Amino acid sequence: MSQPRRTRILTRADVARVADMKDAVEAVTEAFAAQAKGTAQMPPKVYLDLPEHDGDFRAMPASLGDAAGVKWVNSHPKNPERFDLPSVMGVYVLSDPASAYPAAILDATLLTALRTGAAAGVASKHLxxxxxxxxxxxxxxxxxxxxxxxxxxxxxxxxxxxxxxxxxxxxxxxxxxxxxxxxxxxxxxxxxxxxxxxxxxxxxxxxxxxxxxxxxxxxxxxxxxxxxxxxxxxxxxxxxxxxxxxxxxxxxxxxxxxxxxxxxxxxxxxxxxxxxxxxxxxxxxxxxxxxxxLALQDVALAKRLVAAAAAAGVGTELDLVGEG
Ligand SMILES: NC(=O)c1ccc[n+]([C@@H]2O[C@H](COP(=O)([O-])OP(=O)(O)OC[C@H]3O[C@@H](n4cnc5c(N)ncnc54)[C@H](O)[C@@H]3O)[C@@H](O)[C@H]2O)c1
Structure with missing residues (x-):
């Protein structure tokens, strides 16, 4: 009998356990190259402006090779003083493009910080x-x-x-x-x-x-x-x-x-x-x-983080959507 399908849940602490900046730099380089060669998909991000809260949400979908996903992330610069929360927080949903099965749901706050840092590192390396x-x-x-x-x-x-x-x-x-x-x-x-x-x-x-x-x-x-x-x-x-x-x-x-x-x-x-x-x-x-x-940076890194977590047995597996 085949193994039942499960969705891997990775908290920020789980992501931190498998995060590696050199890997993030490689993932972001892969994303930029795929974008330039036209071998990946990335519709423009969608903004949901919240001027009454001095912030906004963004939805960022992309697919790259055998991974597809979307990040739901915000920018609220007054969060630290108002709520003792970071300005930027996010959640990532990573899916299998073939079956659409949700492979993982992970904290995207650290993912965002890692891939943003990595993008600058890659730019400095080339410019x-x-x-x-x-x-x-x-x-x-x-x-x-x-x-x-x-x-x-x-x-x-x-x-x-x-x-x-x-x-x-x-x-x-x-x-x-x-x-x-x-x-x-x-x-x-x-x-x-x-x-x-x-x-x-x-x-x-x-x-x-x-x-x-x-x-x-x-x-x-x-x-x-x-x-x-x-x-x-x-x-x-x-x-x-x-x-x-x-x-x-x-x-x-x-x-x-x-x-x-x-x-x-x-x-x-x-x-x-x-x-x-x-x-x-x-x-x-x-x-x-x-x-x-770029949403492509997120999907490239999310894919690597989830693979590393699976290999190391990090995170929690859930029957999130049910086998039907
Ligand atoms: N390009 C990207 O991919 C990307 C990704 C994530 C965040 N961001 C943006 O990067 C910015 C910083 O994000 P963060 O999470 O580090 O925010 P943060 O609130 O943690 O840090 C911002 C820092 O900038 C300082 N600052 C504000 N105005 C300044 C000024 N005029 N001169 C000097 N310092 C000043 C603040 O005191 C604060 O320490 C935000 O605008 C965020 O939306 C961009």
Missing amino acids: AIASPKTVGFVGAGVQARYLHGAHQAVFGDAFEALFADRDAARAEALAAELGGRAVSVEEASGADIVCTSTPSRSPVVQRAWLAPHAHLNAMGADAEGKQELEVAILKDAQVFIDEREQATHSGEINVPLHDGTYAESELAGTLGQVIVGDVPAKRDGLTVFDSTG
């Missing part, structure tokens, strides 16, 4: 100078920890980490915990690689503060009206996006596109195009990666 001496982190919240971890996974321990936050205590705490220095936003912006992860709606990083060869990972702008970089930076840099529809709607470029100070024709291409060799990057000049976060 920044080869051996960065300094990496600046503007915004020292949840994402900054994973942005730092991804840069360690890609570049090792050889760089100095510079943490900045408008709440100086956060930058100091992260520097003490992860190693590095708490600095001003201006000093962090002068690093070889600069990662921004704030929910800002006006530019935080100024053009004048940047090194001529700097690579910036603009991670924070992932909804309409959000913006972290002075437009002059976009004008002078080779700007790579993750996906055109998402980036124009909600990425770093959304505000200058709408007010007419930046045009879509100025974009250099997608990160996926660089990874598969279709578009060359000028790595010793100014480059920007505008990340909105």
